[in-house]
Amino acid sequence: MERVDRFAEILGFFPEQRLIYFKKFFGDADQGSEAFQYVEENEILYTMCFNPSYCWIICSVLKSHFMTPEEERGAAPRTVTELFVMFLHNILTNHRREAKDQREILVKLGKMAYYGVVNRTLVFYYKFEMSTFGLQPILSSPFLSGFLKEILQRESTLEHTTYTFYHLTLQEFMAACSFYLDPSGGIEELLEKLDSCKDGRYEILTRFLTGLARYSVFKTLGGVMGEFKMKTAKQILEWVKKKAEEALRGEDKSEALRVCQWLYETQNKKLIRDAIGKELKMDFNKMTLSPLDCAVLGSVISCCGELEELNLSDTNFTSECIRRLAPGLICCRRVDLSHCGLTSTCCSALSLALSSPHSQLTELNLSNNNNMKDSGVDQLCEGLRSENCKLEKLKCLRSDVLQLPYQTVMQLVRTLSMVPL
Structure with a gap:
């Protein structure tokens, strides 16, 4: 068979x-x-x-x-970092009396978690990793039960007690925390690994490292974990800024999207503005963007206040994607949404962006979007009629479909450039 x-x-x-x-x-x-x-x-x-x-x-x-x-x-x-910070804070608060030297235990747990990230290990053996990282003596503590679950594994005729984190992302988060808790954590060596690694194994870890480099996080966790190292935060933020400047001005679109995700986790508006600037042209043409990616881009671009150009052509969007992008779209002077498969529901979100009092949009390319229908175009017209709309140039094709609605638009916009078929 x-x-x-x-x-x-x-x-x-x-x-x-x-x-x-x-x-x-x-x-x-x-x-x-x-x-x-x-x-x-x-x-x-x-x-x-x-x-x-x-x-x-x-x-x-x-x-x-x-x-x-x-x-x-x-x-x-x-953010994801804030979510796990609160999750960890709840664990530490609820189990405060169940373990002495919580900080020392968390450092050991974090180092084992980092070992797992480096070696792509999710299952930790009682006689190996738990012993190597000094966690064997406290395995009976309810404190550890907030992080690890016990699994009995059978190999041939032998049975082994193993442990795994409740969630892979929790493992990544604890690994990141260890570099802030332990001054001998080797942050320089870690940053070198992040620079050289190309297989994505450190991606979630990097997001947490950047997200933890914030004063509000220090304040939240410091009360239950002890002092976080400001020097580590400074080194990581300097590294992120350098990587962002290189990626956003380079040609690797996937790398540019990755650094935007790191920037988002920092929630550091000054860092984001300094890294992106106002004159930058961001190009994600032909990229596959999820609603989560769009939310990140929308937030990061909005921190800049103004962006020269955003190219999203040849990217299939759902209405949710456009809605998540909207905070960033209104900050761009030129936006290319050609060949994006926009629907009438996408037009509703676009209309809101055009009519926003903070909209900077002066040029919009909607060429080759044939699914907007009359209802979608009508919604666009509402945005174009708004006194807040600053659009000067609107590009579109398929004038045979859009002719009637855009005859009205021609009377409402100061300058409207129709691209012929």
Whole structure:
């Protein structure tokens, strides 16, 4: 019998299932709905929620947040780093009395986590890694149960006790924390590895390293973990700025997108403005961009206040992608959305961007978008009629389809350039 090749795509939660999960997790429909509404408004967290594991972590953090009296609440998480900072803070607060020398244990745990990242190891053996990193004596502590789960593995006739982090991303986060907690962590050597590695194994670790280099994080974790090293933060931010300047002015679009994700995690507006500048032309032509990528780009570009040009041509967008990009689109002077498969629902988000009081858009290319339909064009016209719209040049093709709507547009815009077929 010949082999039949098959594959399965794990889709995770559909949008309506996410709300159901939140309500069940909270045990209170109103609180669950309130938490989910917050997540819906946060581009990064919402796009993570399709993954049940992430959904559990988000709910764990937000349940603690929303059950706290409103006047006593801190800020809710916005980035992946902030989410895991609050997750770790909850673990440390709830298990404070269950382990002495928490900081020392966390350093050991973080070093083992980093070893796993370097060697792509997810399962740690009792007689090897747990011993090597000095964790054997405290395995019975409930403190470690907040990070690791025990698994009994059978190999041939032998049984081994092994351990793994509850979530791979938690392993990456703990690895990043270890470099801030341990002054002998070897940050220079790590940055050299990040520079030379091309296989992506350090990608999530790098995002956490950049996200942890913030004073608000130091303040949150410092109270339960002890002092974070400012010198480490400074070195990492300098490295990120240098990498961002090189990537955003280079020709590797994937690398440019990666550094935007790092910049987003820093939430450092000055760093982002300095790295990107106002005159930069960002080019993501023919890239595959997820809603999460679009949310990151929208946020990072908005930090600049103004951008010369953004090229997103030949990129298939959903309406959610355009909506997530909108904060960045209004900061660009020229935007190319040609050959993007824009639909009528995409036009609604574009219309809002055009009519924003802060819109800088003067030139927009919508060539070869044949799925917008009359309803989409009508929505675009509403944005173009707005007194806030600064558009001077609109490029489009298929004038046979768009002729009537754009006759109206011609009377509403100061300068409108129609590109012929």
